[in-house]
Structures are given as C-alpha cells and as structure tokens.
Amino acid sequence: MTVLITGGAGYIGSHMVHELADAGERVVVLDNLSTGFSWAVADGVPLITGDSGDQALVARLIRDYGIEAIIHFAASVVVPESMRDPLAYYRNNTVNTRALIECAVNNGVRYFIFSSTAAVYGNPAEIPVKEDSPTQPISPYGWSKLMTETMLRDAGRAYDLRYVILRYFNVAGADPHGRCGQSSKDATHLIKVAVETAFDLRPKLQVFGTDYPTPDGTCIRDYIHVSDLVRAHAETLRHLRSGAPPLTLNCGYGHGGPL
Numbered sequence: 001m002t003v004l005i006t007g008g009a010g011y012i013g014s015h016m017v018h019e020l021a022d023a024g025e026r027v028v029v030l031d032n033l034s035t036g037f038s039w040a041v042a043d044g045v046p047l048i049t050g051d052s053g054d055q056a057l058v059a060r061l062i063r064d065y066g067i068e069a070i071i072h073f074a075a076s077v078v079v080p081e082s083m084r085d086p087l088a089y090y091r092n093n094t095v096n097t098r099a100l101i102e103c104a105v106n107n108g109v110r111y112f113i114f115s116s117t118a119a120v121y122g123n124p125a126e127i128p129v130k131e132d133s134p135t136q137p138i139s140p141y142g143w144s145k146l147m148t149e150t151m152l153r154d155a156g157r158a159y160d161l162r163y164v165i166l167r168y169f170n171v172a173g174a175d176p177h178g179r180c181g182q183s184s185k186d187a188t189h190l191i192k193v194a195v196e197t198a199f200d201l202r203p204k205l206q207v208f209g210t211d212y213p214t215p216d217g218t219c220i221r222d223y224i225h226v227s228d229l230v231r232a233h234a235e236t237l238r239h240l241r242s243g244a245p246p247l248t249l250n251c252g253y254g255h256g257g258p259l
Contacts, residue, residue, distance in 0.1 A: 002026040002065040003237070004109075006052040006100065007073030008045075009036030012115065012171060012226055014180040016071060017042045019230040028065045030058070031074065040180040053096030055103045062107040069111035069240070070104055071233060072097065079119065079139045086140035093144035098151055105159045111240040112152065112163040113233055118250065120146040120167060128254055131167075149248070156246055164236040169252035173225040190221070224252050 003020055007013040008029030020027050021042040029047045041047045050057045052074040061067060075093045076082065082089040104112055119142035120135045137143045149165050156163045172191040174181030182192045197205040210217040232251055239247065
C-alpha cells in the first residue's frame with residue numbers, strides 16, 4: 001500500500017518523503033509547488049502537481065496508487081499573512097482539507113495524519129502547554145487549523161477514519177544528509193531569518209517583545225528538529241496501522257530556547 005503526502009515538496013513534507021522512502025515505504029507526493037520545490041522530493045517518488053482540494057485528482061491518485069494513508073502537510077502557514085487575507089487561509093487550510101477528508105472517506109483511505117499547529121492554543125495561560133489546554137486561537141491561521149481538527153474528529157467518529165492530529169511548535173533544522181531544508185524564499189521561520197541575517201542576506205533580525213518573564217524580556221520558544229518531527233509522523237503511522245485509537249499530540253521537546 002502507498003502513502004500520499006500532500007505538500008510533499010515543501011519544507012516538512014519533503015523531509016517526510018525522505019523518511020518514508022528511506023524506510024522502504026511506497027510514497028506519492030501531491031503538491032501545487034506554490035511554495036515547494038520539485039528537487040526536494042526524493043528520487044524515484046512520483047510527484048503530481050495539483051491541489052489537495054481537487055477531489056477528482058485525489059480520487060484518481062487513491063485508485064491508481066492504492067493509497068492506504070494520507071499525511072496532510074499542504075497548507076498556508078504565515079500568521080501575519082492570514083491576518084491580511086483570512087479568507088484565503090480558510091479556503092486553502094479548511095475548505096481544501098474538508099474536500100480531501102471527504103475524498104479519503106469516499107475512496108476507502110484508512111489512515112489520516114494531519115499537520116496542525118500549536119497556534120490553536122493562542123496565548124496559553126499555562127506553560128508547558130498540554131494537549132487538553134484550552135484552544136483559543138488568535139489568528140485566522142490558528143482558527144483554520146482548529147476547524148480542520150474538528151472536521152477530522154467528526155469524520156473519524158462517523159466514518160471510522162483512523163487519524164492522528166499533530167500540533168507542531170517551532171520547527172527548525174534540515175535533513176542531515178543535505179537533501180532538503182527550509183528553502184522557501186519568503187519563509188518567516190526565525191532560524192532561517194537569523195541565518196540569512198548572519199550571511200548579510202537581510203539587513204537585520206527583528207525581535208518582538210520585551211516584557212516576557214525571561215532573563216532579557218524576549219520570547220522563549222520550544223523548537224523541534226524537523227528530523228525528529230517526521231520520525232514522530234512515522235511513529236504515528238505505525239500506531240494507526242496497529243489498530244490503536246486516534247490521538248491528538250503536541251510535537252515539541254517540552255522546554256524552550258531563546259529567540
């Protein structure tokens with residue numbers, strides 16, 4: 001059986017493709033290449049250019065490749081941009097994912113792993129954040145992901161679609177073999193911005209916030225290396241294949257670092 005990875009030419013998705021391909025899994029990638037790169041997809045893995053909300057295309061891929069599981073990364077992810085154009089985020093992140101879930105249900109896909117975000121918690125009152133902490137997003141990006149979580153849980157109960165929801169904190173790093181990394185031109189990930197500033201590709205690095213309860217008043221973030229993150233996805237796929245129940249999990253190390 002085959003795993004469909006949506007957004008598999010993007011930052012995290014491309015690492016996921018390498019992780020599964022290295023393990024001998026059959027993988028196919030669906031990506032519209034709006035922010036991803038064809039060169040980042042592992043050699044020998046089919047890349048189909050298109051949208052995850054295109055039900056006719058997705059249904060054909062499920063039939064043609066015998067897709068058993070979907071790992072869904074395709075999304076818009078820039079929080080400030082979601083404030084400027086919220087309807088675009090609800091269309092791409094929520095409406096398109098609803099279409100993808102429906103297609104999975106109608107075509108017999110058994111397992112669905114969803115790339116969510118710690119942004120569903122908003123500004124948490126308690127640190128560290130737990131999976132049962134209140135979900136109070138403060139951006140359309142966070143809301144678009146939380147709405148999708150709700151749809152996926154409802155679909156899981158109604159249609160016996162087995163799923164895992166993974167809420168990422170701050171992802172950093174690159175493939176240890178140098179095959180892919182964070183390459184999006186306009187990415188706002190802080191580590192990428194810091195590196196570009198160090199190489200004089202940006203004039204400055206902006207640090208926001210001066211009143212956090214930290215030694216210098218700036219924010220402390222929980223980072224997770226992208227290789228560890230994709231291994232977590234591989235483990236959740238094994239979890240689902242074993243017949244275990246759905247899960248919603250935070251993905252971080254549980255402690256922070258500066259910046």
